[in-house]
Amino acid sequence: MGIYARVSSNTKDQLLSLANQVSAVTQKVSLVEDWRLVDIYIDVASAKAKSKREEYNRLIDDCRNKKVTIVITKSVSRFGRDTIEALETVRLLKELKVRLIFDQEDIDTARDDRELLLTIYESLA
Helix, strand or coil: CEEEEEECCCCHHHHHHHHHHHHHHHHHHHCCCCCCCCEEEEEECCCCCCCCCHHHHHHHHHHHCCCCCEEEECCHHHCCCCHHHHHHHHHHHHHCCCEEEECCCCEECCCCCCHHHHHHHHHHC
């Protein structure tokens, strides 16, 4: 299990938001007996700017290497830079048999295939 969190800048408000994201999702993970937290991946980078998002890339590498089989993130808007990137990553993780959970939107790729809903949420974000 890996947690992914992102904020767009390192202002005080954004860092508080980051702490809240990680805390809320970590609490959810602790409530499921079968889940074991492997790592927390945190980026402080704008979704609009073409930043490297090193932790996002490390997460994807860990999924490819089977270190992480479940990824949970607070929301769709914290995951992909845009709709296309988010959908491409969702598809890649599905191919890798990695379960992806968007907590706020209640989207879990293990139980449903809500690509259209994901597209709508991402475009609104």
